[in-house]
Amino acid sequence: xxxxxxxxxxxxxxxxxxxxxxxxxxxxxxxxxxxxxxxxxxxxxxxxxxxxxxxxxxxxxxxxxxxxxxxxxxxxxxxxxxxxxxxxxxxxxxxxxxxxxxxxxxxxxxxxxxxxxxxxxxxxxxxxxxxxxxxxxxxxxxxxxxxxxxxxxxxxxxxxxxxxxxxxxxxxxxxxxxxxxxxxxxxxxxxxxxxxxxxxxxxxxxxxxxxxxxxxxxxxxxxxxxxxxxxxxxxxxxxxxxxxxxxxxxxxxxxxxxxxxxxxxxxxxxxxxxxxxxxxxxxxxxxxxxxxxxxxxxxxxxxxxxxxxxxxxxxxxxxxxxxxxxxxxxxxxxxxxxxxxxxxxxxxxxxxxxxxxxxxxxxxxxxxxxxxxxxxxxxxxxxxxxxxxxxxxxxxxxxxxxxxxxxxxxxxxxxxxxxxxxxxxxxxxxxxxxxxxxxxxxxxxxxxxxxxxxxxxxx
Amino acid sequence: xxxxxxxxxxxxxxxxxxxxxxxxxxxxxxxxxxxxxxxxxxxxxxxxxxxxxxxxxxxxxxxxxxxxxxxxxxxxxxxxxxxxxxxxxxxxxxxxxxxxxxxxxxxxxxxxxxxxxxxxxxxxxxxxxxxxxxxxxxxxxxxxxxxxxxxxxxxxxxxxxxxxxxxxxxxxxxxxxxxxxxxxxxxxxxxxxxxxxxxxxxxxxxxxxxxxxxxxxxxxxxxxxxxxxxxxxxxxxxxxxxxxxxxxxxxxxxxxxxxxxxxxxxx
Numbered sequence: 001x002x003x004x005x006x007x008x009x010x011x012x013x014x015x016x017x018x019x020x021x022x023x024x025x026x027x028x029x030x031x032x033x034x035x036x037x038x039x040x041x042x043x044x045x046x047x048x049x050x051x052x053x054x055x056x057x058x059x060x061x062x063x064x065x066x067x068x069x070x071x072x073x074x075x076x077x078x079x080x081x082x083x084x085x086x087x088x089x090x091x092x093x094x095x096x097x098x099x100x101x102x103x104x105x106x107x108x109x110x111x112x113x114x115x116x117x118x119x120x121x122x123x124x125x126x127x128x129x130x131x132x133x134x135x136x137x138x139x140x141x142x143x144x145x146x147x148x149x150x151x152x153x154x155x156x157x158x159x160x161x162x163x164x165x166x167x168x169x170x171x172x173x174x175x176x177x178x179x180x181x182x183x184x185x186x187x188x189x190x191x192x193x194x195x196x197x198x199x200x201x202x203x204x205x206x207x208x209x210x211x212x213x214x215x216x217x218x219x220x221x222x223x224x225x226x227x228x229x230x231x232x233x234x235x236x237x238x239x240x241x242x243x244x245x246x247x248x249x250x251x252x253x254x255x256x257x258x259x260x261x262x263x264x265x266x267x268x269x270x271x272x273x274x275x276x277x278x279x280x281x282x283x284x285x286x287x288x289x290x291x292x293x294x295x296x297x298x299x300x301x302x303x304x305x306x307x308x309x310x311x312x313x314x315x316x317x318x319x320x321x322x323x324x325x326x327x328x329x330x331x332x333x334x335x336x337x338x339x340x341x342x343x344x345x346x347x348x349x350x351x352x353x354x355x356x357x358x359x360x361x362x363x364x365x366x367x368x369x370x371x372x373x374x375x376x377x378x379x380x381x382x383x384x385x386x387x388x389x390x391x392x393x394x395x396x397x398x399x400x401x402x403x404x405x406x407x408x409x410x411x412x413x414x415x416x417x418x419x420x421x422x423x424x425x426x427x428x429x430x431x432x433x434x435x436x437x438x439x440x441x442x443x444x445x446x447x448x449x450x451x452x453x454x455x456x457x458x459x
Numbered sequence: 460x461x462x463x464x465x466x467x468x469x470x471x472x473x474x475x476x477x478x479x480x481x482x483x484x485x486x487x488x489x490x491x492x493x494x495x496x497x498x499x500x501x502x503x504x505x506x507x508x509x510x511x512x513x514x515x516x517x518x519x520x521x522x523x524x525x526x527x528x529x530x531x532x533x534x535x536x537x538x539x540x541x542x543x544x545x546x547x548x549x550x551x552x553x554x555x556x557x558x559x560x561x562x563x564x565x566x567x568x569x570x571x572x573x574x575x576x577x578x579x580x581x582x583x584x585x586x587x588x589x590x591x592x593x594x595x596x597x598x599x600x601x602x603x604x605x606x607x608x609x610x611x612x613x614x615x616x617x618x619x620x621x622x623x624x625x626x627x628x629x630x631x632x633x634x635x636x637x638x639x640x641x642x643x644x645x646x647x648x649x650x651x652x653x654x655x656x657x658x659x660x661x662x663x664x665x666x667x668x669x670x671x672x673x674x675x676x677x678x679x680x681x682x683x684x685x686x687x688x689x690x691x692x693x694x695x696x697x698x699x700x701x702x703x704x705x706x707x708x709x710x711x712x713x714x715x716x717x718x719x720x721x722x723x724x725x726x
Contacts, residue, residue: 040483048678050487058534059487060480104472120534124597141593201535201563202674 018370021333025089032074039070041204046199054122054318061115062198065261068108068190069210072186073217080220081228081324087269091286094457097176099162106159109152109189144191151188153347154181172306173283183221190214238298238321240275243313244357246301246379250347251313252290255298255321264326266333267354268427269368271325280311284324288429289299290350290380292358301379303347330427332359337425341418342368343438346377351455352429353380356387363392367418370397370433371409409437411444422446428454481704528606530556531598535563538598542606552578552603556670558595559650566592574599583607641669642720645712649677652712654692658724666692666717672709680706688713697721 034454039220043063044291050056078085078098085094115132121127121134139145167452193210194200200207239258245251265271267289274284285308290301304310330351340359344352349370356368368388372378378397396417398407414421426442428435442452460679528540543551552575557567570592577586584604588596642654650672657665666689672683684706691700698718702710 044483045676046674047487048673049489050484051489056484059484063480063483100468107473108476109604123534137593141591 020336021088023329024084025093028085028089035070035074036067039066042199042203053410054119057115057122057236058119061112061119064108065112065193065197066113066199067111068105068246069190069197070213071101071105071108072189073213075105076182076186076221077217081224081327082220083224086327087237087329087331087438090455091270091327093329102162103159106155109155113152114426142192143195145196147188148192151185154185158182158185165412172308176283186214203343220408225324229322233322233325236263236323238316238323240315240317240319240321241297242317243315245313250301250303250377250379252301252380253312253315255300255323256296257298257321259295260293260298261295263293265289265298266326266331267292267358268331268351269326269328270351271298271300271323271353273326274322274324275312275315276320276322277311277315280308283308284322285309286327288328288351288354289326290353292354301347301350301353328455330429330453330455331355334427335359335425336451337423338362339420340367341367341421341424341426342366343371343430344368344424345371345434345438347379348429348431349380349384350429352427353384355427356384356393361391361393363431364394366391366393367415367424368395370395371407371430372397372399374399403429409441411441414441414445423450424451426452428452432456491684526606526610527555527603528604528609531601531605531668533558533594533598535566535594538595538602540599540602540606542578542603542610544610547610549579549582551575554599555644555653557599563595566595570595571599573590578603581670637664638724640720640724642718642723644670645715645719647672647708647712649680649708650674652716654713654716654720656692656717656720656724658726660725661696661726663693663696663721663726668713671713677709680709685713692717696726 040063043059043066043299047059049064050059056328067374075098078094079103085091113135117131117135117138118128120138124134124137134411135149139149158179161167161175167175194207200210236257236259238255238260241254241256243251243253270288272284272286274281285301287302289298291299302312304307304313328351332355338361340361342352342356342359352368352370356366359366368384370378370381370384375381375397378399384395387393389406398409400406418424421442422445424447426447428438430438435456439452439454443449470569513559524544526542526544528542530539537556538554538558541553541555542549543553554567554571554575557571559567561678570589573589574586574596578584581605584600585606586600586603588600638658640656640658642656644651644653646652651670652668652672653670655667655669656663668681668685668689671685673681688700688710692698692713698714698721700710700714700717702714
């Protein structure tokens, strides 16, 4: 009797401890839609009637303009590195939102420009053909339109270099620095909204709300993108301690610093790293922690794919490190079940290695499946084996056969290895193709989508 | 891990946006219900007044009086010019309506006096636009031209004054006894109010607001308050009328303009 009661109590306690932390994505999305509705209401309330086609065009221009102005603030907010977004919703999801909203906003801006100028052209007795002339006239005559024209030009440029195929052609750093011009573009286009916008002229409250919206986004950007990182780096003073080659092409960088456990980093999270070495100081890159943070030591493990990751191999010990973070939502907080399967593909082992070490769990609760091309590519294998032995966790690997045949990762094979796989939470990290394949296999094996936790930086 | 369908998403987003905007535009009425009630008759009257209403009562000396131009809509708001003519010449030009709110206030303050002066100097609508206020200038010129056309149409003879030439609504009384008096413009926090009265003898037979606050919630308030105030003015026969609750500023402005009209009419 007592054992059953004890078991039940213990289970209840376990369940309480591992209740998953809710992502605030749904309430945030509701707030965003409500804001859009409020913006449309502002237009509705200030527009008594629409008499003819000319005013239909002008009003369509006003609606697109108002929505673009609203979304522009959100596009910037999405990249303000607000912890609630980066750590709770997940950096990857927010980045996808940002890309989606950005594209949509640029389309709205162009529609607004075209419709408004067309409407004005009609009003002053010009045809659609003289729309360019009308645009020049309006830029010359209306307040703040010169600024708005420059800002719109910048937005178009930024949108252009972010188009998929073009973005792959230009170096990441160039793309990133062009992207930073967004701040200038938003600043330049802000003023014409207030000085020429009908709705802000007649509704002082709307003007105040607009200042509030853009003001708070600016404050968040300054706080989380500038001041917080400065404070973090002044406090922790990180330096490269050593660079270790794990396997051919994969290096670990050990980073020393002060009170590193106070940074609040969890296993599964990443920082954006900037190494203050020649040629590297102007770009920062996201790399996951490959071990749980220790008070005086952090470790990242990186595969040499790009220029930046290849240059890591030659870092001198003592190089100053500038880090921003921690970011990422792929942490223990996502977990909803006692049993956890970790799936790693290639260098995706880094966050999985940290989770494998730290996820709370009894013997037999944890399983790690590690996929690589060959056994030589299984970086950190010795550490994983040690952890598995110590914790009583299962460790499996899947590599190509000597003939180069791909291992079988399917619903059936997964169920064979883990008969109760549908009672697991799955954490997954790996290249996009691999993740897609495993995701399908997991769903086929009966794991519900809400229990598959995955970070993907594919746009 | 949802599959990405960029093209499908693009088409869906475009279709949703376009249909949403079209729907919003289609739901808006073609004419402004608030303005219609506030300015009902006002627009025809302006025309009537400008045309000089041949049967209008106290016709003055030939080519003398005031002529109202058409209301011209610009990007920043309506512009309407009123001319005071004497012997077929423009002696005074005023903008009864001009863009308001935001930077428009400054622009109006800057441009309208200049335009008024230019109109008197040029004696035609061939005047220069004030730089920095192109749209207002354009609207002003159009309205000025329409006022000149109207003055010409009546042969420059029986130009009606603001206190004469009320045509349309003279069904009740012999035209000769009816007078139309326009009160002064009374500025309120939400915009100008101007009352026009039709007076027969010492009685007010009709009261209207030629101007009333517009835009945003003002539209609703105007629609609510002005008809009531008009009715009260006719009933009271004086400016001793109750304010409409919820539209205090408009009511106060109305009463002031009403009083000035009554003073002019000598009631």
